[in-house]
């Protein structure tokens with residue numbers, strides 16, 4: 001671990017102790033949508049019913065009641081799997097950890113988008129892999145670029161262990177992979193015999209446009225068994241609960257369960273009961289609709305204030321996500337957002353410098369913006385504060 005540096009976003013966030021700072025840095029859902037009363041009631045109910053079991057160890061793959069509820073949750077997405085194809089995780093980051101531990105040994109290659117999710121880079125980095133990145137495009141992964149990368153890697157004798165993507169409203173860019181590209185990624189996966197890791201925390205948070213089938217669903221329709229799905233309820237319900245799940249072919253999931261045995265044993269039953277209540281007793285669809293309407297309105301405020309502050313001649317560009325919690329702002333290449341960050345916090349606004357979202361060769365002129373957490377009013381003020389420091393450097 002001597003030269004392992006941990007999660008850079010954690011270091012970024014430690015500068016944000018001043019309450020005056022409006023932070024667009026974290027990946028936090030908004031407390032405006034928290035279901036506090038419902039959670040209290042669910043907790044009481046679970047305690048009344050099963051306090052002794054809550055206080056005990058519980059099954060490693062997950063509580064059967066939660067597993068069944070999750071299988072029903074997936075049927076909404078036309079995903080039909082059995083209990084042997086799922087392991088409950090202690091949230092998304094744990095799902096990534098199990099994936100890295102299962103597939104990677106030092107020097108193994110992982111094929112990713114550029115940018116990609118920083119937490120995945122951090123989790124996989126524990127196994128010392130080599131990342132090969134291909135620049136993402138407006139409609140998702142550059143499949144032709146990935147094909148070239150796969151061909152080169154095959155020639156070098158180092159085929160990747162997997163392709164890692166976040167197809168819906170990617171963290172950090174907000175970009176969604178089109179249907180045609182999802183099919184083309186599957187073609188690549190079959191042709192080069194490389195599994196796809198589909199990390200999917202945001203699928204239910206779509207604010208505009210049509211839902212696109214999950215890569216997992218498309219793979220099932222083609223009988224491929226080449227996709228492993230990683231999910232978390234952190235962004236839909238609350239990150240404090242720490243519950244998610246991984247799905248995939250039984251031989252993969254069984255091995256992930258064995259690793260879970262060795263690394264955390266079981267996910268706390270208490271948390272799984274909260275999750276079960278969220279899925280079955282609370283009004284899931286109404287809650288999701290509520291989240292979508294809050295976040296849709298916040299995104300609109302952010303985009304409108306950006307357009308007012310950065311006319312096209314400034315060279316500042318940003319993505320227009322159809323969902324999720326993040327978007328990606330690209331500044332002219334001379335502006336280093338790692339430096340801009342410190343000036344921004346003096347102006348009482350924060351973002352995450354884009355350089356943290358690359359497996360290799362980071363670019364330095366981008367910012368990841370979270371638009372879900374702060375209020376609409378604060379979002380507009382935050383953009384104005386950002387504009388003040390960016391305009392000085394244009």
Ligand SMILES: Cc1ncc(COP(=O)(O)O)c(C=O)c1O
Pocket residue numbers: 027091092093094117119166171199200201232233234239242244
């Ligand atoms: C793409 C992606 N995967 C996984 C995670 C980790 O989720 P969790 O907070 O449940 O560990 C996140 C959180 O931001 C994410 O954006």
